[in-house]
Amino acid sequence: MFLPLALLALAVQEPAGPGPHAPYWQQQVAYRIDASLDEPSGVLSGREAITYVNRSPDTLTTFSLHLYLNAFRPGSRWADADSVEHNRRFNDLKDPDFAFNHVRDVRIMGQAVTASYPFAPDSTIVRFDLPRPLLPGDSMSVDMGWDARPSTTPRRQGRRGRRFDFAQWYPKVVVYDRYGWEEHPVYPAGEFYGEFGSFVVSLDVPEDQVVGSTGVAVCGDPGWERANRDPSRPVEYQRDFYGVTAAQLGVDCAAKAAGRKTIVWYARDVHHFAMSLNPDYRYEGGRFNEVAVHVLYQPGDEKTWGGGVAVKRTETALAWLDQLYGKFAWPQITNVHRIEGGGTEFPMMIHDGSADQGLIVHELGHNYTMGILANNEWREGFLDEGFTSFQSTWFMETMGRAGGYQNTEAGILGLDLDGLSQPTSLVSEAYRDFTTYNIMIYSRGELFYHQLRYIVGDDTMRRILRTFYDRWKLKHVDENAFKAVAEEVSHRDLSTFFGQWLHNVVLYDYAVGRVHRNLAADGKWHTRVEVIRLAPGRIPVEVAAIAGADTAVVRAQGLADREWVELVTARAPGTIVIDPRVRTHDWNMLNNTRALGFQPLSLVFGPGRAPDVYLDTYLSGRSRRDRKTLGLAPAVWYNDVGGLTLGVRAREDYLGRFEQNRLLLSAGTGATNPAGATDVKDVDFDLRLRNPVWLRSPGMTQTLDAFRVEGRTGARLGIDRVSREHFGFGPVWTNGVSLSWVSTQKFAYLDPRAWDNAGTVEGELHTGVTTRSGRWNLSARTSLGGGLSYANPGPGAMTEFRYDVQGYFRGTFEAIAKRTFGRSLNLGLRLYGGAALAKDTVVRQRRIFLAGADPYEELHNPFTRSRGSLFRQDDVQYHLPGGGNLRGYDPTTSALSALALNIDLERIVVSRPRARLFRQVGIAAFGDFALADGAFSRTPTSTAPRFAGDAGVGLRATHRLGGTQFVTRFDMPLYVGFEYLAHDQQPGKHVAWRWTFSFQPPF
């Protein structure tokens, strides 16, 4: 009985937590800061007095401050989180480049207190014990001195010469809310949560500085008039906005020394205070209703920011946000061109890397969702980044730039399907990496609001936003606050929706079930449709009955496994479509359409929606969200046996990942065959079925090949799985298994140097990995396989010593390392090993090929696979990479075992990233070396291992046409060790002018 009693005692001692309807409260803070900037050292030194009123129902015994700038120095949690992701920034900074914020002489309630750092060695949080408890309703004073320095590597803050972006620069009161003190070290992900308060900031700086800031300057010269580029527009200081004078605040703006000036800033109802300084700032002003707009830009920005461009865009953003949420809470907004790219938001201030309209709408939007609707960014970042990303996309939509939702939805769907998404409401540092955090908080978070807008409709969504703003402005908000408003305004229970989108990752899939339509007595068609829910996700789903111009749409609730809806149309409906506007995040839309009555196309394509058929140019395939695509392309090639061969290729796709089926039908015409060649006029097929929707599995690729191509027949079943632990860093693994059968039928097509007249049944396991290490891109792949080969015995082949059927083993290993030195020197190294073993010798097509791809790797390549193919003509030396990759050697050269090393050094001499042809041109030097068993040398007595090698120079160019990037490579293997095995025959010469070309990089 002891234990339960003890637990009970503990439970009784727990302070009673606030109930779901606990009254809202927030602490009250007033800052008074006097700071002086020493430009040469980059240090801002100050004194800070805080008046703190405990509005909470709790008695406080400690007090905590954020010292954010300590994140941008070695040893911080931020710096360590960066290093874990192979992104070394602040851990490598030396004095005086790193940032800091030190406090000294801290007195609370008039008594000296000592600092403790609960997350040491991270010092972004400092905590003090109070000299005596602070009761609910009581207030206290906190005084301290401090020094602060931004880092020279900018991140949200920074300094460069005389430019200073001051963000999170002063000791800032930690929020005390219903969870207690929100002591949270700064990580790269999630940052803002602040206690609302008032700020009096007296700033002593060199006289020529131009300063932008949160708040208004009650006295002193921010330097705008001198920097003003539009003299017709006088600077609006709004010194009297708050109705308090410098004297009433107990400050004055007398210069502290010659060549210096003092500016006193004042702000109310803000939870952060930012500044930016640059003596070269240009100023332009504007206004939206009562809100003054200040823009500070850099020399050289005259076209991109100046001439009213940035002012106009800031005003446009304010107008959009004003009608979306409500009246801006503050007197002004200052938009500055900061040191770093990107953008960061602060109350009354945005630090932007460009004057892009989308960026301004995003960052200014944060003044609402973060600044005014003050969420806890590291706990619920979707209320911050997701929210403002959503309104930015909506803004773009009103500007006629649609597609934002569609692109985001499709991208997130891919991650959901691969099991790589994480719930949208995790604490920021709980995401598996920074990239995942960004995608889930910004993009998946954005989708949450789009889905809500779809569920409740545009008008209700607008009312939700305005009600939320009206009720919660200048307060701390959370999911519950937003949900309560959304439910109240929409009159809907949204708990399922919030649970699914914020706390879970689920797939959605609705399908058309049974359909009954009949002409009722009222003369109208009544169509009953069964909506089947096939995935866990539940969302209201639109069902449309399309009857020519008369289309009816109803909504199914989407909750039950099966649900019936009824639609009424004047004419007989021809098609039923579920989710016609593609808004439910339904992953499989191939089951969303049902054609009714006789549909001629359904005889070809089945009962669903007919695919989007297009003429395929080979360069870019087409992919659609709501249906399959079918690309048709003519094909033509040549070889010496089938002659001119004509074909047609069909390829299907859904979502760029499913139903990637391909069929190539071809027929040799025998035309233009060389005299005396065997003339074979076969009709061939090459079929690939890949990733049917019914086999959906995260990261998996399933492939079934069946073919009869130019004298070979076969089939292959393969399954591969790609897995990764992180985005942006760490290894990506591919593991797979395959079973294949290949048989030779018409040997006339085959080059006897590479093929025996034999078939194989082979199983293979393979595993591969790619990763980065420092500046190296690394990859490795190994395969272990084996099976049975069966020879089709020819005359004289039948001896008692020869096996018609024998087992064999085949294993390969490949490792590639590539890196760039400086900007234009690329080094590539490749190590390859392979062995093909059997009691008797292994059939030729399964040996280890020394010069490039082996015969099975080129089965589906009509330009190389047969005798006299276009790229296998006598005077055409085409290199298909693979095997030992001795690029100067004849592609039929093979051995039973080999170890090879390839080296490629390339200097980029032309780089034109936007060009289509010759985007990049490089000159290269290369060498290929192999140690192989002597069989490759084609001297029958030689079995001892021998070295083979080549070396030369080359020319490469990269091109991009449509969606296809490809390479043209021209290599000159000037030296070839076994000159009689050279691809480009120069009898008797080791060193000679030789060439080979390729459409692929060397490896």
Ligand SMILES: [Zn+2]
């Ligand atoms: Zn943002």
